[in-house]
Amino acid sequence: MRGVVFDGKRVRVVEDLAVREPGPGEVLVAIAAAGLCHSDLSVVDGTIPFPVPVVLGHEGAGVVEAVGAGVTHVGPGDHVALSTLANCGTCPECDRGRPTMCREAIGRPGKPFTRGAADPVYQFASNSAFAERTIVKAVQAVPIPKDIPLRAAALIGCGVLTGVGAVLNRARVDRGDSVVVIGTGGIGLNVLQGARLAGALRIIAVDADPAKESAARQFGATDFLTSAEGVRDLLPTGADHAFECVGRVELIRQAIDLLDRHGQAVLLGVPPAAAEASFLVSSLYLDKSVLGCRYGSSRPQRDIALYAELYRQGRLLLDELVTEVYPVEDFEKARADAEAGRVARAVLTF
Numbered sequence: 530m531r532g533v534v535f536d537g538k539r540v541r542v543v544e545d546l547a548v549r550e551p552g553p554g555e556v557l558v559a560i561a562a563a564g565l566c567h568s569d570l571s572v573v574d575g576t577i578p579f580p581v582p583v584v585l586g587h588e589g590a591g592v593v594e595a596v597g598a599g600v601t602h603v604g605p606g607d608h609v610a611l612s613t614l615a616n617c618g619t620c621p622e623c624d625r626g627r628p629t630m631c632r633e634a635i636g637r638p639g640k641p642f643t644r645g646a647a648d649p650v651y652q653f654a655s656n657s658a659f660a661e662r663t664i665v666k667a668v669q670a671v672p673i674p675k676d677i678p679l680r681a682a683a684l685i686g687c688g689v690l691t692g693v694g695a696v697l698n699r700a701r702v703d704r705g706d707s708v709v710v711i712g713t714g715g716i717g718l719n720v721l722q723g724a725r726l727a728g729a730l731r732i733i734a735v736d737a738d739p740a741k742e743s744a745a746r747q748f749g750a751t752d753f754l755t756s757a758e759g760v761r762d763l764l765p766t767g768a769d770h771a772f773e774c775v776g777r778v779e780l781i782r783q784a785i786d787l788l789d790r791h792g793q794a795v796l797l798g799v800p801p802a803a804a805e806a807s808f809l810v811s812s813l814y815l816d817k818s819v820l821g822c823r824y825g826s827s828r829p830q831r832d833i834a835l836y837a838e839l840y841r842q843g844r845l846l847l848d849e850l851v852t853e854v855y856p857v858e859d860f861e862k863a864r865a866d867a868e869a870g871r872v873a874r875a876v877l878t879f
Contacts, residue, residue, distance in 0.1 A: 532660035533860050535573055537581040542860050547643045548662050551597035556670040561679040563658035564588035565867050565875040566687050576801050583651040584642050587613045588687035589658025590679045600667045609670040610682045612829035615655035618668060629823045661879050671833040680876050681847035685836050692719020694825020694832060696727055700770050700795050704728035707764055709787055711735045712774035715874045716797055718748045720772045722846055725749030733760055748846060757783045773798050778806040793818040850874045
């Protein structure tokens with residue numbers, strides 16, 4: 530079968546990939562569509578260290594082909610959106626409703642794939658959606674209504690969970706709050722619509738590319754700026770919430786500096802692993818906070834179902850996130866468009 534494999538030096542679309550059958554508590558999914566997220570590109574450029582060879586992709590949706598023993602919530606033929614959280618469900622963090630903090634779900638990559646003469650290949654983010662078929666734990670496969678296009682549903686499992694979840698679950702933006710979103714790529718757009726859903730009164734999008742204003746306003750921005758320097762003209766005392774969605778340390782500093790008293794900066798962009806950021810310590814004594822956020826602090830079985838229903842009601846935008854659709858064989862073109870910022874989300878199809 531086809532898949533996108535990174536061997537440590539280059540990325541290739543291969544045709545000799547195989548995946549094992551599902552074991553107990555596992556689900557075999559035929560991938561229909563998968564979003565190209567910058568985290569996939571970060572593996573290729575080394576920003577996210579990961580063992581190789583690896584099948585990329587982690588934002589996908591498809592149709593269940595088979596299930597292992599003990600799986601009852603989905604069956605063959607069901608449509609599912611996939612999450613990256615292979616959480617155990619039994620540890621203290623899972624029991625407290627914090628599956629993103631499950632230690633079983635971090636840093637334990639499996640090898641369900643093989644190539645050629647049975648050479649094992651790693652799975653990225655417990656998902657590897659850039660393959661015709663993949664194996665996931667049952668908890669990662671979330672059933673969705675069949676009337677939701679799989680190209681749109683694919684984006685729920687990462688970009689939407691991360692961006693909207695950061696607003697609703699981590700920052701807990703309230704009605705009437707002010708929000709600044711730095712960077713309006715796929716994650717930033719979802720932060721914008723999360724802020725809109727939460728009832729934020731002023732939602733300021735900041736992006737150096739003026740061509741992104743139209744999409745930012747469509748997703749919920751009340752104002753658009755090409756530089757964060759203009760934020761104080763709109764919010765003289767600062768913002769209640771600032772979300773950094775790019776992953777640059779100078780923008781992290783900007784996000785902190787833009788806060789009002791009791792404000793919080795939420796870090797969603799991914800800088801290099803060894804990157805360090807600086808800020809004025811004295812500025813935090815007015816009850817300001819700097820918050821990390823993994824995967825939108827999401828509970829995928831709950832949140833994916835919620836966002837799917839919001840989409841069906843016309844309250845959550847998914848189709849509008851899909852800038853361009855590419856057959857998997859055109860991965861290099863999709864990659865180039867994503868790296869150049871020409872797409873909010875490129876979607877690969879099989």
